Amino acid sequence: MPPTTPRLDLHLHTTHSDGSCSVRDVMTRAQRALVVALAITDHDTVTGIPEALTIGQELGIDVLPGIEISSRHHEREVHILGYCFDWRQPALLGRLQTLRASRHDRNPQIIEKLRSLGMDISYEEVRELAGTESVGRPHIARVLMQRGYVASAKEAFDRFLANGKAAYVPRTLPDPATAVGWILEAGGVPVLAHPTWIRDSQQGLAQLCRQLKDEGLKGVEVHYSTHRPSETAEYLQLARSLDLLATGGSDFHGVTKPDIDVGIGRGDLTVPAALLEPLKKAAARAS
Numbered sequence: 001m002p003p004t005t006p007r008l009d010l011h012l013h014t015t016h017s018d019g020s021c022s023v024r025d026v027m028t029r030a031q032r033a034l035v036v037a038l039a040i041t042d043h044d045t046v047t048g049i050p051e052a053l054t055i056g057q058e059l060g061i062d063v064l065p066g067i068e069i070s071s072r073h074h075e076r077e078v079h080i081l082g083y084c085f086d087w088r089q090p091a092l093l094g095r096l097q098t099l100r101a102s103r104h105d106r107n108p109q110i111i112e113k114l115r116s117l118g119m120d121i122s123y124e125e126v127r128e129l130a131g132t133e134s135v136g137r138p139h140i141a142r143v144l145m146q147r148g149y150v151a152s153a154k155e156a157f158d159r160f161l162a163n164g165k166a167a168y169v170p171r172t173l174p175d176p177a178t179a180v181g182w183i184l185e186a187g188g189v190p191v192l193a194h195p196t197w198i199r200d201s202q203q204g205l206a207q208l209c210r211q212l213k214d215e216g217l218k219g220v221e222v223h224y225s226t227h228r229p230s231e232t233a234e235y236l237q238l239a240r241s242l243d244l245l246a247t248g249g250s251d252f253h254g255v256t257k258p259d260i261d262v263g264i265g266r267g268d269l270t271v272p273a274a275l276l277e278p279l280k281k282a283a284a285r286a287s
């Protein structure tokens with residue numbers, strides 16, 4: 001059943017980073033899912049934004065400039081989404097270039113570990129499959145799938161690529177406050193992505209949100225593909241209590257997360273269209 005409620009999707013990946021679908025493919029899926037406004041939030045790159053803006057005009061979809069930046073807080077990855085920033089700002093472009101370069105330091109080390117475990121793959125073929133400078137573990141997972149070493153990206157992460165597994169290699173990452181600062185300096189709206197990742201305890205998450213709010217954090221990704229209704233309610237309450245915006249998105253990646261589709265997540269995701277105006281107002285104040 002196609003959706004009948006207009007909605008947002010503010011968390012999407014394309015071939016500009018580790019998604020497997022082009023910007024046009026993602027946006028065609030968005031149109032079918034009744035997505036009225038979206039943000040392409042590729043990791044560490046803005047190269048998909050101009051294309052998305054053009055296709056948005058063609059399809060009648062409101063496109064917000066977006067990005068996702070990985071950071072580290074006490075050995076844990078915290079992802080910061082940025083919206084409506086100046087995606088041509090030289091300072092930001094330099095920072096993103098450094099983040100992409102750190103991927104090229106790390107990835108060959110992951111490949112070496114996989115090779116020592118008996119898997120015959122090279123970074124050259126991973127880069128060729130990626131076809132972008134923002135090369136991530138999902139690209140490595142896809143090569144492992146193509147070679148038959150694993151049946152799914154989930155298996156690749158569970159056995160080799162996830163934090164603590166045999167081929168895991170940490171990457172140099174900024175701390176969350178720094179990533180928040182980069183988005184602010186570019187005139188944008190920083191939002192904490194997928195809070196379930198850091199919800200070791202309700203207090204721990206609330207504390208991080210309060211701390212990042214002091215640094216300029218403006219929102220929390222309340223609606224997300226994998227959230228149970230009780231989690232969505234909890235994060236909405238958290239956002240309200242801290243006077244932070246609620247946002248949401250699917251985190252669509254294509255083949256490495258085959259159960260998640262644009263606009264609908266696992267089928268039960270609806271990011272309310274009413275969340276757009278508060279986000280745009282915050283963006284107008286930020287710029």
Ligand code: AMP
Binds near residue numbers: 043070135153154
């Ligand atoms: P990287 O940017 O190279 O550190 O890779 C991290 C990305 O891998 C995340 O942003 C997710 O998109 C993806 N990822 C993490 N865990 C999994 C998993 N279990 N299955 C599929 N993709 C994953």
Ligand code: ZN
Binds near residue numbers: 019043
């Ligand atoms: Zn990703």
Ligand code: FE
Binds near residue numbers: 194
């Ligand atoms: Fe993320």
Ligand code: FE
Binds near residue numbers: 013
């Ligand atoms: Fe993401």
